Amino acid sequence: MTKSELIAELAAANPHLLSRDVEIIVQTIFDEITAALARGDRVELRGFGAFVIKHRDARTGRNPRTGDAVDVDEKHVPFFKAGKELRERVNRNAGRKRRAVTSSDNAADRL
Amino acid sequence: MTTVTRAHLAEHIYSQVGLSRHESADLLEGVLEKIAATLEEGHSVKLSGFGTFSVRQKGRRTGRNPKTGVEVPIMPRSVLVFRPSQILKNGVNEGSGTKRMKAGREA
Numbered sequence: 001m002t003k004s005e006l007i008a009e010l011a012a013a014n015p016h017l018l019s020r021d022v023e024i025i026v027q028t029i030f031d032e033i034t035a036a037l038a039r040g041d042r043v044e045l046r047g048f049g050a051f052v053i054k055h056r057d058a059r060t061g062r063n064p065r066t067g068d069a070v071d072v073d074e075k076h077v078p079f080f081k082a083g084k085e086l087r088e089r090v091n092r093n094a095g096r097k098r099r100a101v102t103s104s105d106n107a108a109d110r111l
Numbered sequence: 112m113t114t115v116t117r118a119h120l121a122e123h124i125y126s127q128v129g130l131s132r133h134e135s136a137d138l139l140e141g142v143l144e145k146i147a148a149t150l151e152e153g154h155s156v157k158l159s160g161f162g163t164f165s166v167r168q169k170g171r172r173t174g175r176n177p178k179t180g181v182e183v184p185i186m187p188r189s190v191l192v193f194r195p196s197q198i199l200k201n202g203v204n205e206g207s208g209t210k211r212m213k214a215g216r217e218a
């Protein structure tokens with residue numbers, strides 16, 4: 001799903017809003033998360049996850065093609081850690097499939 | 112360092128768009144729920160300028176309880192990964208991080 005598809009689906013679910021407004025709302029959310037991280041803040045959305053900044057020390061890297069040593073400056077990287085609820089929802093499909101196999105095995109045993 | 116929460120984001124929507132506070136909070140929840148539902152189906156969500164959320168399948172592997180050293184099987188599972196866009200990565204480094212880097216170089 002892309003951002004425009006997300007906007008279209010939300011607009012369809014909220015017919016009282018103009019799709020242009022939905023677009024501004026979606027854009028505002030992600031712009032504000034970006035701005036918060038740029039300020040050095042963390043963004044915590046319970047049940048969904050948290051966006052945090054991780055610090056990476058300066059290091060000597062290598063050009064993978066030539067093998068030359070290159071200095072890499074220290075930097076900050078954005079990192080997302082999925083919340084418990086979302087992590088479980090994402091993993092639920094795999095779990096459901098495994099459980100489905102087990103229950104059909106049991107059914108086979110009974111026959 | 113402060114923590115930005117749903118309330119902050121909803122307040123931001125309220126001040127940017129002419130929606131009520133209640134509706135702003137509902138819309139924010141709608142956005143998060145739509146993303147979560149898409150990921151739950153195993154599909155990825157690409158938000159240009161921000162990043163991509165995708166679901167990755169992990170195979171079975173043998174882990175170890177770090178405290179007792181007992182081997183435990185880790186079952187195949189689906190995990191969520193977020194890959195930040197170049198714009199987000201740059202944004203993060205233009206903040207306090209860049210200033211610190213410049214100060215370091217001058218010293």
